[in-house]
Structure formats: structure tokens, C-alpha cells
Amino acid sequence: MACLPHHLHGMTGQFFRIALAAIFTLLLAAPAAAQHLRPHTHHEFTQDYEPSPAIWQVSDEDTTVYLLGTMHALPRGFRWRSAKLNAIIAEADELVVETSRFDPSADVLNVDAKLKARIANRSSTSSRLSAAGRERWIALIARTGFGFDEIDKLPILLGLLTMGMMGEADDQSFEAYGVESVLEQEFLRRESPIIAIEDSGEVMYSLFRLDTAALVDDLDSKLMAWNGKSLMPFFDVGYVERSADDYWRMEHRWAQGILEADFSIGFGDGPIGRAFDYNLLDRRNTSWARWIEMRLQDPGTALVAVGAGHFEGPASLLIKLDDRGLSANRID
DSSP, X not given: OTTXXXXXXXXXXXXXXXXXXXXXXXXXXXXXXXXXXXXXOOOXXXXXXXXXXXXXXXXXXXXXXXXXXXXXXXXXXXXXXXXXXXXXXXXXXXXXXXXXXXXXXXXXXXXXXXXXXXHHTSOOSGGGSOHHHHHHHHHHHHHHTOOHHHHHXXXXXHHHHHHHHHHSOOSSOBGGGSHHHHHHXXXXXXXOOEEESSOHHHHHHHHHTOOOHHHHHHHHHHHHHSOSSOSHHHHOTTOOOOOGGGGGHHHHHHHTTXXXXXXXXXXXXXXXXXXXXXXXXXXXXXXXXXXXXXXXXXXXXXXXXXXXXXXXXXXXXHHHXXXXXXXXXXXX
16 A cells, blocks of 8 residues: 555555546545655666466366466566466456456446545544644645645545555556556457456445544554654555665565565554455455355356465465365465
């Protein structure tokens, strides 16, 4: 999510960019100043290995579902395709991604109307913070380039997500070079179906319906602990500044099929962090495992390509599949 290190933009960003686009159109002006908040530093990368991203297979007698963890945004020229993956892409009858503008059946929920109603009936975030927390809140929003009132009126989780995604985005990774964008173009060229595995509106609703006192208190505490300078440490408690080839450490590890023991959206283990992790990881992974189980009822071959972070940690998609008695066998 937002303002997190660039690799988290890569793992989680596509869904949020698409979902937030509607919010910008509905309620917000794009943050004109945001692009000038962060110095543009070019980080070179070297790939002295052959790519072999992690791939799993769930299958029965007449159905095969391949699972690929992806990076939604990548730098130009970054290699990620293996011979095994190319063969799977050619074999698959359909592509399944988190959300896609090429799936006409996606996004049934009218999230715009629900968000307008929520905003009309809530007190501003600043009015619920302590006096000192309010000053830090003003400073935080100012650093993103958004207008104060635009963010202050949004439910807390949505406001934080919006600031983060747009406030300090990486300027070397592009969605056009991300895995889903490349795969979508291939499946479009051969006129194969592209399917969204979820309704992005429902996911967004799960965030902005949460606007509790516990979230306000946690935000206040985090604002008071913030140094008032860099946005990164505020949004990611484990943030480490990296440069040169080390800047691309997560992309390299992903392209080599190396899984991390844990994955989190950020914000630590308080109410805000738990809310993000539950709604954006745990809850979605549970839903996706159910979708895969249902997909096995129909013959054919599907390639499911979703953010790499969904395959890591204690609430991963792999664990959710195992909970349903489904074996996801790693094949690369």
C-alpha cells in the first residue's frame, strides 16, 4: 500500500490503483505537488541469474489451476519469465487476475454511492484526534500533496491508503511492465478470457466501513511517534532505505522464486495494521481459495496471477487452500 517501499507497490499496487481511480474521479483532485516531494534517484539493477518465479499447481482429473505470484509494477527490462512459465502461459485457457478492466462482469458493488453516504455521515478525522495528533495529521497530509480536506473527510483506512499510494510512489517501476499487464496483452491478442477473481468495490468497502475509535487512537499514537519528516517510516515500521542494486532486492528474490517467511501490508500489529492485513490479505486469500475450489468443478486450465505477497505469511493463499483440503504443489 501507499508510501510503502516500492516492492510493496509492486506486490499490491494494481488493485489499489484501479480501485482508487474511481475515488479520485468522485471526490479528489490528483496531488499535483506529490511528484516533487521525493528526489528522483535512478537505481541500476543487474540480473546475473535466469528467472524462475514461484509457480504452484492445483489440479484434479480434468482441471488444472496454475498459481503465479506477481509483481504488479516492474522497471523496464527486468526479466521474470522462465521456460516453465512460458509453457504454462501457452497452455492456459484463461487468465485470472485480482481485478481487470477487461472483465466486463467485474465490480458489481456500487462503491461510489456507499462512499458518498459514509463521508456525509462521519466526523472528520482531525476532529477525532488529540490536539497534538491533529497537528501531525495536518503535516502528514501536506507532505503527500493532497488537499487537507480531501483526505480528512475520508474514512481513516481509505485516507491512509490514498495518501500512501499516491504520495511517494516509486518512479522507476511501471504497471505497464508489471506481470499482469504483460499477461493481459498476451491473452487479449489470442482472444482468451481474462477474469477478475474478485469485486474490487467489495474490497474497498471492507476498508471504508471500518472507522472505529480504536483506529483513531492508533492513528493518534502513530502520528505522535512519527518524526515528522520522511513519510516512509510512518507507513512502514520496518522500512529500510536501500540504493543501487540492493534497491531491487525484493524483485530479485521474487524473480528467483524465493519466498519470505512473512508478509504484511504495514503499520505494525496495532488496530490499523491488523485491519489492513485482515481485509487485504487474510479475507481475500480465504475468498480466493474458495474461488479456486469452485473453479476445479469446471474442466480446463486457468492461470491465476495475483500479488506475490499473497503466497507468504501465516494467512497466505497456500494455507487457505490447505485449509480446504486442496494441495498446491510447487512446480517451479
